[in-house]
Amino acid sequence: xxxxxxxxxxxxxxxxxTLLEFRDVxxxxxxxxxxxxxxxxxxxxxxxxxxxxxxCGKSTTMKTIMGVVRPTTGTVTFDGVAIEKLPTSERVRRGxxxxxxxxxxxxxxxxxxxLEMGAYTRKRGxxxxxxxxxxxxxxxxxxxRQGQLAGTLSGGxxxxxxxxxxxxxxxxLICMDEPSMGLSPLxxxxxxDIIQEINRQGTTIFMVEQNANMALSIAHRAxxxxxxxxxxxxxxxxxxxxxxxxxxxxxxxxx
Amino acid sequence: xxxxxxxxxxIAVRPFAGMAPERRRALGLLVLAAVLLAFxxxxxxxxxxxxxxxxxxxxxxxxxxxxxxxxxGLLDLGYAAFFAIGAYYYGIFSSFQVMPPWSGxxxxxxxxxxVEKINRGGPDLVHFTLSFWLALPTAAVVTAFFGILFGAPxxxxxxxxxxxxxxxxxxxxxxxxxxxxSVTNGAAxxxxxxxxxxxxxxxxxxxxxxxYVGLALVALLIFVSLRLRDSRIGxxxxxxxxxxxxxxxxxxxxxxxxxxxxxxxxxxAGMTGVYxxxxxxxxxxxxxxxxxxxxxxxxxxxxxxxxVWGVVLGAVLLQLLQTxxxxxxxxxxxQLGAALGAPLLQQIDFVNSTQLIFGVILVVMMLFRRDGLIxxxxxxxxxxxxxxHAEVRRGGFVNLDRIPRWSPAPGNALEVRxxxxxxxxxxxxxxxxxxxxxxxxxxVIGPNGSGKSTLFNVITGxxxxxxxxxxxEGAELLGLAPHQVLERGVxxxxxxxxxxxxxxxxxxxLIGQHARLRSGPFASVLHTPGNRAEEAAATxxxxxxxGLFGNRLMPRIAQTVSGLSYANRRRVEIARALAxxxxxxxxxxxxxxxxxxETLELAEQIKSLHELGLTILLIEHKLDVVTxxxxxxxxxxxxxxxxxxxxDEVRRNEEVLTAYLGRAARAALMExxxxx
Numbered sequence: 001x002x003x004x005x006x007x008x009x010x011x012x013x014x015x016x017x018t019l020l021e022f023r024d025v026x027x028x029x030x031x032x033x034x035x036x037x038x039x040x041x042x043x044x045x046x047x048x049x050x051x052x053x054x055x056c057g058k059s060t061t062m063k064t065i066m067g068v069v070r071p072t073t074g075t076v077t078f079d080g081v082a083i084e085k086l087p088t089s090e091r092v093r094r095g096x097x098x099x100x101x102x103x104x105x106x107x108x109x110x111x112x113x114x115l116e117m118g119a120y121t122r123k124r125g126x127x128x129x130x131x132x133x134x135x136x137x138x139x140x141x142x143x144x145r146q147g148q149l150a151g152t153l154s155g156g157x158x159x160x161x162x163x164x165x166x167x168x169x170x171x172x173l174i175c176m177d178e179p180s181m182g183l184s185p186l187x188x189x190x191x192x193d194i195i196q197e198i199n200r201q202g203t204t205i206f207m208v209e210q211n212a213n214m215a216l217s218i219a220h221r222a223x224x225x226x227x228x229x230x231x232x233x234x235x236x237x238x239x240x241x242x243x244x245x246x247x248x249x250x251x252x253x254x255x
Numbered sequence: 256x257x258x259x260x261x262x263x264x265x266i267a268v269r270p271f272a273g274m275a276p277e278r279r280r281a282l283g284l285l286v287l288a289a290v291l292l293a294f295x296x297x298x299x300x301x302x303x304x305x306x307x308x309x310x311x312x313x314x315x316x317x318x319x320x321x322x323x324x325x326x327x328g329l330l331d332l333g334y335a336a337f338f339a340i341g342a343y344y345y346g347i348f349s350s351f352q353v354m355p356p357w358s359g360x361x362x363x364x365x366x367x368x369x370v371e372k373i374n375r376g377g378p379d380l381v382h383f384t385l386s387f388w389l390a391l392p393t394a395a396v397v398t399a400f401f402g403i404l405f406g407a408p409x410x411x412x413x414x415x416x417x418x419x420x421x422x423x424x425x426x427x428x429x430x431x432x433x434x435x436x437s438v439t440n441g442a443a444x445x446x447x448x449x450x451x452x453x454x455x456x457x458x459x460x461x462x463x464x465x466x467y468v469g470l471a472l473v474a475l476l477i478f479v480s481l482r483l484r485d486s487r488i489g490x491x492x493x494x495x496x497x498x499x500x501x502x503x504x505x506x507x508x509x510x511x512x513x514x515x516x517x518x519x520x521x522x523x524a525g526m527t528g529v530y531x532x533x534x535x536x537x538x539x540x541x542x543x544x545x546x547x548x549x550x551x552x553x554x555x556x557x558x559x560x561x562x563v564w565g566v567v568l569g570a571v572l573l574q575l576l577q578t579x580x581x582x583x584x585x586x587x588x589x590q591l592g593a594a595l596g597a598p599l600l601q602q603i604d605f606v607n608s609t610q611l612i613f614g615v616i617l618v619v620m621m622l623f624r625r626d627g628l629i630x631x632x633x634x635x636x637x638x639x640x641x642x643x644h645a646e647v648r649r650g651g652f653v654n655l656d657r658i659p660r661w662s663p664a665p666g667n668a669l670e671v672r673x674x675x676x677x678x679x680x681x682x683x684x685x686x687x688x689x690x691x692x693x694x695x696x697x698x699v700i701g702p703n704g705s706g707k708s709t710l711f712n713v714i715t716g717x718x719x720x721x722x723x724x725x726x727x728e729g730a731e732l733l734g735l736a737p738h739q740v741l742e743r744g745v746x747x748x749x750x751x752x753x754x755x756x757x758x759x760x761x762x763x764x765l766i767g768q769h770a771r772l773r774s775g776p777f778a779s780v781l782h783t784p785g786n787r788a789e790e791a792a793a794t795x796x797x798x799x800x801x802g803l804f805g806n807r808l809m810p811r812i813a814q815t816v817s818g819l820s821y822a823n824r825r826r827v828e829i830a831r832a833l834a835x836x837x838x839x840x841x842x843x844x845x846x847x848x849x850x851x852x853e854t855l856e857l858a859e860q861i862k863s864l865h866e867l868g869l870t871i872l873l874i875e876h877k878l879d880v881v882t883x884x885x886x887x888x889x890x891x892x893x894x895x896x897x898x899x900x901x902x903d904e905v906r907r908n909e910e911v912l913t914a915y916l917g918r919a920a921r922a923a924l925m926e927x928x929x930x931x
Contacts, residue, residue: 052850054848055820055823156702156704182876184915185876185878186914186915186916188917210850211851213851249850
């Protein structure tokens with residue numbers, strides 16, 4: 001399977017454009033080989049999406065980027081610096097900020113406090129207020145409800161706060177794990193609009209998403225992961241036309 | 256740590272590596288039993304045999320506490336109370352402490368040998384002479400009763416609160432013993448408790464007979480613990496430990512099974528109490544204070560919470576450390592000090608630092624081996640690449656031939672009428688009506704926070720309704736506990752997946768059958784033919800259900816579910832619900848977290864269940880799934896039903912488009928209309 005299809009990138013891009021890079025990463029859980037010789041290159045200003053079925057290594061990829069799981073071999077570089085030995089908190093400080101699967105807000109804190117927690121690694125000052133304004137202008141509803149406890153919000157509103165909280169950390173790379181999960185169709189559209197807007201404002205986005213149709217509609221490039229291996233990569237347009245993708249991930253095969 | 260483990264395994268196991276695991280186990284047990292039986296002859300030191308006999312009593316206590324804390328997850332800080340009750344029960348009824356005046360009432364008891372008439376210069380008195388052998392089982396019954404008595408008021412509590420209340424009971428019992436002088440002789444304690452007799456010979460003060468009785472007791476209760484763990488009862492306890500809400504939704508009566516854990520745990524302690532005072536021939540309140548409860552907890556944690564062999568090992572190690580090894584070590588250090596002429600070494604006394612040493616052991620365990628010496632969960636083999644790899648399959652379930660068809664009575668299966676649910680000022684559901692015809696599929700859609708999951712919760716008894724009625728097959732569901740709703744044939748899955756995370760796939764699916772199985776604790780321990788047949792049938796049915804999902808789940812039946820992917824956890828949850836033989840299945844966003852191809856696969860599988868006659872109520876955000884499956888769609892928004900109809904009607908409804916579906920759906924509609 002590897003090496004087939006269009007757009008498999010054999011060469012690495014010039015490092016000046018590269019924000020995050022995985023080179024020959026192997027990750028194990030005990031005996032289980034979760035990532036096999038995985039290479040990703042995420043350029044500055046890109047939206048890159050990671051597709052794949054369940055249990056194929058998407059979450060492990062996220063955990064490896066954030067430092068929750070350490071790769072057994074291989075290197076992960078961010079902005080040209082090897083980060084695979086850094087703790088999660090240091091990675092956040094350097095600008096890699098997650099939006100976690102299932103939101104994971106602090107349910108008994110208010111929305112405002114949740115946003116404050118997003119800026120935890122930074123000094124409070126004029127910049128904090130500017131960031132807060134930016135979040136409130138992206139999500140007017142969040143501003144309306146800033147005193148409400150986060151646990152009382154609906155799933156869609158929680159996702160807005162989760163993205164807002166990530167923005168408060170002043171990210172250079174936002175890693176999103178299934179941003180559309182459990183959301184109504186209307187909210188799914190809104191969330192993807194917001195992701196595109198944040199990217200337009202200059203933040204690089206790496207996104208794991210099951211809703212391949214939506215993901216490919218906003219991503220510049222995508223990787224396809226199967227049982228821990230990258231089997232396909234290319235621009236979103238290329239992948240949308242790929243028959244294997246259409247069948248396995250877009251659900252277009254006829255019964 | 257890992258390298259050490261591997262080294263240990265290779266040294267200990269290599270000579271027998273060729274043997275089958277069961278035979279290796281049996282051989283190991285045989286050797287262990289032979290060594291333990293021969294111990295008093297090999298090591299003929301009465302003091303050390305006595306230490307070992309004491310260790311046995313702590314092993315039994317740890318086994319009992321393990322049922323409450325390790326199996327059922329109820330943190331009990333006052334466990335020594337039951338130990339005390341058993342001890343005083345035997346102490347009082349086999350000593351000269353309580354002597355009521357003699358009357359004709361006591362004659363039948365005298366004939367049974369339970370009392371004697373004695374005269375100490377005055378009126379005739381009653382002397383209780385309860386035999387040790389009779390006291391053991393009756394103490395189990397008496398303390399089990401107290402277990403239920405203490406357990407009942409604490410049932411609604413969890414975690415910290417339960418711990419505090421049980422701590423209170425643990426303090427109250429010794430205080431009562433100290434203050435009711437006439438019955439317990441207060442702080443001075445009971446004296447002159449009878450030693451056990453066997454065939455007319457008293458055990459006296461030699462440690463050896465007690466050692467054998469203790470050994471038999473430990474062996475018996477290990478056996479009982481293992482049998483319970485692997486039964487319907489043990490599965491119910493572990494389900495409660497893992498997720499009480501999900502356990503009740505799967506048909507487990509929380510009250511009944513929590514009390515059962517308290518009662519059986521207490522019974523173990525009561526028997527130990529009898530054994531312990533018979534050996535010491537005295538009982539004082541200090542023997543049962545908080546230090547005992549906390550030491551037992553340390554033993555359980557050290558050995559491995561929930562691990563039967565682990566807690567026995569933990570108890571024996573700590574007890575021997577305290578009574579045997581530390582005094583010897585102190586002696587050696589003193590001798591060393593004398594030889595070296597270092598007076599400082601001669602002042603060290605490890606026995607006084609027992610608590611400190613326990614503390615250090617606990618900290619070291621938490622750092623390096625959190626699951627205990629013998630962890631309760633077994634290490635799972637990794638899946639092969641082939642087993643990990645699963646292709647998307649189309650065309651619904653395979654292996655359906657093993658699943659019996661549903662034949663629902665015609666009419667409406669579920670009728671929800673005017674149901675209102677309020678949380679404080681928030682109206683989560685406002686006079687909602689909904690009807691699911693027997694054998695039909697109804698979908699509920701609506702924005703996040705519109706009350707869909709609340710609807711499921713009120714149907715399954717997890718939240719109370721403020722008004723309305725919910726009838727299933729004509730009978731009211733409102734007011735029933737979740738386990739009773741499941742017994743009626745209403746099974747559900749949860750939006751945020753509530754499996755029992757530390758149990759494996761098979762165990763999760765077996766727990767789904769809880770309400771359809773009957774075995775009680777006695778049948779489970781004795782493995783009666785009925786129990787064996789039931790367990791075999793239950794496993795067979797679980798495998799049939801898991802088999803529906805083909806190689807998505809079959810290679811993973813022994814894997815703990817916390818390690819499964821999101822989609823596989825959803826599949827296990829559906830399997831668990833199906834295992835309960837439901838008449839109606841409530842699915843809360845079954846395809847969340849699945850990609851479009853996997854979504855289609857599951858939608859077709861649900862359809863094949865429907866074709867077998869199963870009635871389905873479904874919450875779903877993916878419109879293509881809804882149109883594929885549902886006969887009718889109900890749309891909720893802010894707790895109100897805003898639309899209802901066939902899928903193609905609802906997706907054209909203006910209100911639904913604005914509140915819920917969004918522009919892609921609108922664009923698709925326009926395209927369709929244009930094409931026409």
